[in-house]
Amino acid sequence: MSYPSMADADGRTLGAEEIEAVTRALRTGMLSSVWGTEVRALEREMAALHAVPHAVACSSGTAALHLAVAAVAPEPGDEIITSPISDIGTVAPILAQNAVPVFADVDPYTGNLDPDAVAAAIGPRTRAILGVHLFGAAATGLRAVADAAGLPLIEDCAQAWLTRYPDDRLAGTVGTIGCFSLQQWKHITCGDGGLVVTGDATLARRMRLFADKGWPRDGGTRRYVSLGLNYRMTELAGAVARAQLAKLPGVLAARRRTARRLVAALADLPGVHLPADPDRHAWWLFPIVLDPPLDNADVAARLAAEGVPARAGYLDEPLHCAPVLTEAPCYGTSRYPLSTPPADRVPEYGWGTRPNAERLVTQTLLVIQWNERYTDEHVDRIAAAVRRAVTR
Template sequence: MQNLAINGGPRAIEATLPSFRDASGRTFGQEELDALNEVIESGKLSFLTGTKTAEFERAFAERFGVKHAVAVANGTAALHTAVTYLNPEPGDEIILSPVTDVGTVIPIIAQLAIPVFADVDPITQNIDAASIEMNITSRTRAIMVTHVYGHPADMDAIMAVARKHDLFVIEDCAQAHLAYYKGKLCGTIGDIACFSFQQSKHMTTGDGGMVISNEDERFGRGIRHCSDKGWPRERGGRDHLFLATNYHMTELQAAVGVEQLKKLDQFVSDRITAADRLTELLSDVAISPVLPLAGTVGVYFFYSFRLDPSKLSVPINDVMKALVAEGIDGFIGYPGQTPLYKYPVVREHKTFGQSGFPFTLPNARQIDYSSNLCPDAEQACRETVCMWWTDRMKEHHLQQIASAIRKVVSAYLKSPVVD
């Protein structure tokens, strides 16, 4: 115990680990610089006059084998575009996971729909199909599926529920670039899919996002119009068909995106290789890594593992503090140590002025978000260590990470009871 860094001992991780926050954990090269320079020299920084946004959209659609791809400003904008396309009535319901980023719930509330939270599978921490079905009502319009940690949700079971109840399926692939579910790319299984290119993602444009689909105008509006002020620019002139926001991607973002997309397969392969190696190195440690379902390919946005509090001599928060002191870049619980529905924006209806809309609409179902709605999600948030991951993790980093985890967990394991 006295050798722990938190108690003054030497750190297991000698230097700072590669980080998504800077060049140590991001892979950029001359290709991105040349593309940016091309845009700057052209003077065309907007998609209205430039060519890079359209090029990025075409390349992304081709990589995923879909008909439509619309570039937007960020991942939340992508999800908002998808919900705007669905065009729910105020008070309609959209089912989602409580183990995800707040960017999933913002678009639902912004369109005056009600977020309904289904519990997660206790092993994968992805949204559970049986819990989805239990939460369906006559007002349910859609299911938003986040492939959390980069590992695919059980899409066969989810799509069976969706088709049975005629529900629209939005795949949130912000953390799941090139993840595969039974041979199919995540993002090509539901009705529409959304990606984020924020700084921490597998490929990045700083911020930025993409919406992809094989359909358009099912609900009387085009996907592209849903991110462009409801404006059918193809007609010429000014004509705004419905209420929609302005979520344009810049040519600078798109230029970087074009080049990053060319490297994405390698980024993802390197993440998986490093994660598999760490799992091997930790095979003798009393933790439970969060791994992909059988028959799927997870892409490790985080490297995550569960701790069993009953086997520890101190609270998990203390274990996490000790891990950080050893040099681990991580935290307890995603999206925090409480699920998404206990954030004030949802639990306390901190939305539009003092109105509480959409939660206080006359036709809205009243849900007690302060209760223990999703027990498995609540437990996962308290027990899961999430470590930031990048494609730049090398063998010596993995050896040191494993050493740090082994050192701390071993120090805080309860002594076995001897009869």
């Protein structure tokens, strides 16, 4: 039996609506969002969906995070606390703004930042907290830590479309800025794309300028008022993203329904930890955390042998152990900004420094690909395969 995948047409929701949208955009002859209407409409629809005043579209999730980091304006050498379990798109924008990523350890079961570890990592140069809603589970407790320290909270919602906090607020609306990705493997896609949401008009303006070369484009002027890049989304991408955004509630409903079925089917298995709160989880992937002596690589191999799309650990190594942080130069041959923090704040990277994250990646975390097109039969086969793999 084959499993629908986000890499294939049968595992995506790209259909007549997206074809119509792209054709509509093409027919106007205007493919740039500076003068077109699709991307501006997408921003309004995204803001409305999240009940926030501002949304800004851009070219990727990494770009969205770069807009957010640039907007909170770290001084060179300032620190931003983030998670060691994420895509590098969470961290690269910190380095690109000449700030230093500080990794706090994660909860051993959710893989989300541990608020106590974040609080302990706050120092005199901390400029922001960048939390990741890993696999679509809300990273809770960070707003309180950020507020207590007077810091902005950036939420990385790339994997967390329509994730809800326990009090039902949407991920992306609890922090200062929420960042989303429309890359191929996300809940909805336009190939590559990003969106930020915020309630803060000043930050929204900074982000819009940063995405468009620092060019306000008001009153026909050609003045560049701040440092910016070209991170604009095209009208073609924007038109597709609008059609996809309209399908988002259906995508989430389908993923939650089948994920609940798998949670129920595996609930009695000893040594297996499943996400809590399936109705608020976005189920980008279905994560399972195993108790020793179960081993993630071993269980993933058994599942793969049965054709189940599963992978051990999610990453090859947690981000604080990735060569880009432990050894590679950032600019030219220089490791700046990692090479020049004050001596008492040298960033601590490498194995042995974030044990919960390291254990998840190397021993306990298993992720199963998830998809809105899974049927009950897909779920029942996965459940049976997991049961065999962990009870042999």
